[in-house]
Amino acid sequence: MTDDRIVNAGAQPEDEDPHFTFRPERLDEMIGQDDVRDQLAVFIAAARERKEALEHALLVGPKGLGKTTLGNVIANELGVGFKRTGGQVLERLELSQILTSLEPGDVLFIDEIHRVNIRVQEILYPAMEDFTIDLVIGQGGPGARAVHVPLPKFTLIGATTKEGLISGPLRDRFGVHVRLNFYSPEDLGKIIDRDAGFLKVEVEPEGREEISRRARGTPRIAKRYLRRIRDYALIRGEGVVTRDIAARTLDMLGVDPLGLDEMDRRIMRAIVDRGGFAGLNTIAAAVSEDERTIEDTYEPYLIQIGFLSRTSRGRSLTAKAYRHIGLTPPPVEPQDSLF
Ligand code: ADE
Numbered sequence: 001m002t003d004d005r006i007v008n009a010g011a012q013p014e015d016e017d018p019h020f021t022f023r024p025e026r027l028d029e030m031i032g033q034d035d036v037r038d039q040l041a042v043f044i045a046a047a048r049e050r051k052e053a054l055e056h057a058l059l060v061g062p063k064g065l066g067k068t069t070l071g072n073v074i075a076n077e078l079g080v081g082f083k084r085t086g087g088q089v090l091e092r093l094e095l096s097q098i099l100t101s102l103e104p105g106d107v108l109f110i111d112e113i114h115r116v117n118i119r120v121q122e123i124l125y126p127a128m129e130d131f132t133i134d135l136v137i138g139q140g141g142p143g144a145r146a147v148h149v150p151l152p153k154f155t156l157i158g159a160t161t162k163e164g165l166i167s168g169p170l171r172d173r174f175g176v177h178v179r180l181n182f183y184s185p186e187d188l189g190k191i192i193d194r195d196a197g198f199l200k201v202e203v204e205p206e207g208r209e210e211i212s213r214r215a216r217g218t219p220r221i222a223k224r225y226l227r228r229i230r231d232y233a234l235i236r237g238e239g240v241v242t243r244d245i246a247a248r249t250l251d252m253l254g255v256d257p258l259g260l261d262e263m264d265r266r267i268m269r270a271i272v273d274r275g276g277f278a279g280l281n282t283i284a285a286a287v288s289e290d291e292r293t294i295e296d297t298y299e300p301y302l303i304q305i306g307f308l309s310r311t312s313r314g315r316s317l318t319a320k321a322y323r324h325i326g327l328t329p330p331p332v333e334p335q336d337s338l339f
Contacts, residue, residue, distance in 0.1 A: 022194065022195050022198045022223070023066075023069045023072070024069060024073060025072070025073065025076050026073060026076055026077060027040065027041055027044075027073055027077055029073075030066075030069075030070075030073060031183075031187050031190045031191050031194065032183045032184065032187030032188075032190070032191070033065075033066075033070075033180055033181070033183075033187075036070070036178050036179075036180060039176075039178065040070075040074060040077075040176075040178065041077075043055070043176055044074065044077045044078055047078065048078065048079075052105075052153065053078075053080075053104070053105045053106075053153040053154055053155045054074065054078060054107075054155040054176070055155070055174075055175030055176050056128055056155060056156040056157070056158070056173060056174045056175055056176070057074070057155065057156075057157045057158075057174060057175070057176035057177075057178060058113070058157075058158045058159075058160070058163075058166075058171065058174035058176070058177050058178065059071065059157060059158070059159045059160070059178050059180065060159075060160055060161075060163045060177070060178065060179045060180070061161070061179055061180030061181065062161055062180075062182065062218070062296075062300040062301070063161055063218075063220075063296055063297060063300075064218040064219065064220030064221060065180040065181075065182070065183070065217075065218060065219065065220075066180065066219055066220075067111070067159035067180060068084070068109065068111060068159065070178075070180070071084070071107060071109040071157045071159065072109075074107060074155075074157065075106075075107040075109075078105060078107065078155070079105075080103070080105040080106050080107055080155075081102075081103055081106040081107070082106070082107045082109065083098055083101075083102070083106065083107070083108050083109065084108075084109040084110075084111065085098060085108075085109070085110055085111070086110070086111045086112055086115075087110050087111060087112040087113045087114065087115035087116040087158075088112050088115040090110065090116055090117075090120050091120065092119055092120055092123055095120055095123050095124070096123060096133060096135060099123070099127050099133055099151055099154075100133065100135075100149065100151065102151065102152055102154045103152060104152040104153060104154070105152070105153065105154065105155070106152070106154045106155070107154070107155045107156075107157055108154055108155070108156050108157070109157045109159065110156065110157070110158050110159070111159050112159065112160060112161070113158030113159060113160050113166065113170070114160045114161075114162045114163075114165035114166045115165075116170075121167070121169075121170060124156075124170070124173075125169065125170075125173065127151055127156075128156055128173045129173060131150060131151045131152070131153055131154070132148055132149065132150055132151060133148075133149050133151055134146050134147070134148055134149070135147050135149050156174075158170075158174060161296050161300075162296075181217075182216070182217025182218065182301070182304055183217045183218065183219060184217070185209070185212040185213055185217075186212075188211075188212035188215050188217065188218075188219065188222045189208045189209065189211075189212045191219050191222055191223070192208050192211055192212060192222055192223075192226055193208060195222075195223055195226055196208075196226065196241070199226070199227070199230060201226075201230045201233070201239070201240075201241060202239070202240045202241065203226070203240075203241040204240060204241060204242050204243065206242065206243035207229070207240075207241035207242050207243050207245060207246040208241070209243070210243050210246035210247050210250070211225050211226060211229065211241075211246050211250075213257070213258075213259070214250050214255050214256075214257065214258070214259040215259060216259040216301045217301065217304065218301075221259075225246075225249070225250060225253075225255070226241070228249055228253065229241050229245060229246050229249040229250070231249075232245055232248065232249040232252070233245045233249075236248070258305065258324065259301070260302075260324075263287065263289065263298060264298055264301075264302060265325060266286075266287045267283055267287055267294060267298055267299075267302070267308075268302075268307070268308075268317055268321055268324075268325055269325065270282070270283045270286035270287055271283065271308075271314075271315055271316060271317055272317065272322070272325075272327060273286070274286075276316055276317070276330055277311065277313040277314040277315070277316050278314045278315055279314045279315070280294060280295065280314075280315065282314070283315060299315075302321075306318055306320055307320060307321035307324065308321065
């Protein structure tokens with residue numbers, strides 16, 4: 001795979017960051033997500049055996065868990081090219097150009113596929129289902145004509161943080177559905193060890209534990225923390241990532257023992273300050289952050305650890321969350337209790 005075969009429109013900035021490296025290239029280099037790896041290994045092997053393209057695959061899961069990495073790994077395992085674009089920026093013309101440039105079997109990865117607009121979806125449907133595209137030849141006016149162009153069989157990999165926002169017809173066109181879940185601290189620990197090896201930094205088991213406990217089940221975060229702790233260890237320590245060095249760095253970054261940062265705490269306080277229930281737009285205004293970032297970056301983990309719930313009256317906090325920020329939980333209201 002060469003760089004000119006990669007389309008990068010709509011990529012996240014950190015994806016281009018040369019520091020965000022050491023991504024696995026093959027399935028057996030990937031740590032964790034065992035069910036996902038087992039399933040994909042079978043479907044990929046079967047596609048290879050039949051010399052066919054893999055069926056279109058939908059990857060669902062919170063940010064930072066490696067959906068793009070997995071897309072790239074799938075292409076590597078299939079031995080095909082990988083092109084990537086983002087649903088939020090995708091226009092009809094760009095999609096047509098990408099589709100007509102695909103080689104047989106190639107993987108086309110569309111990030112945030114729930115954001116692909118309706119007019120672009122109209123091109124996507126026949127491309128996914130019949131491997132065809134209708135192109136208009138000529139500049140418009142009387143000379144223009146529509147031609148029905150066959151496409152090579154390819155694999156569309158759609159990634160999304162919000163499966164519920166994908167239209168039924170689009171979702172149904174994916175034959176393989178894969179869900180990535182937050183990583184266990186043990187798996188994050190192994191990922192930290194792997195990166196520490198590449199970075200040539202010594203990490204003590206207790207240091208690794210401290211990072212994995214505070215990394216919100218997310219490799220992207222664990223990797224970033226490791227790099228900051230390595231800096232801290234070099235300047236304020238002996239170059240070794242001990243528990244003390246890891247804890248001091250993370251404290252300095254405002255990351256608490258559960259991995260929550262200043263923005264998480266502000267979101268929680270915004271809910272408390274509004275009487276225990278607040279809508280997403282109210283929270284966004286209160287903390288000066290955009291709604292999408294709150295929904296995609298902060299809420300999934302607060303929900304996962306049982307701190308936040310989405311109710312018909314807005315976002316609310318659990319008793320655990322109140323206690324975590326040093327407040328007494330409000331008495332349970334009759335409509336919120338089970339009985
Ligand atoms: N880096 C990011 N995600 C990873 C994973 N699942 N396994 C190994 N290294 C990783």
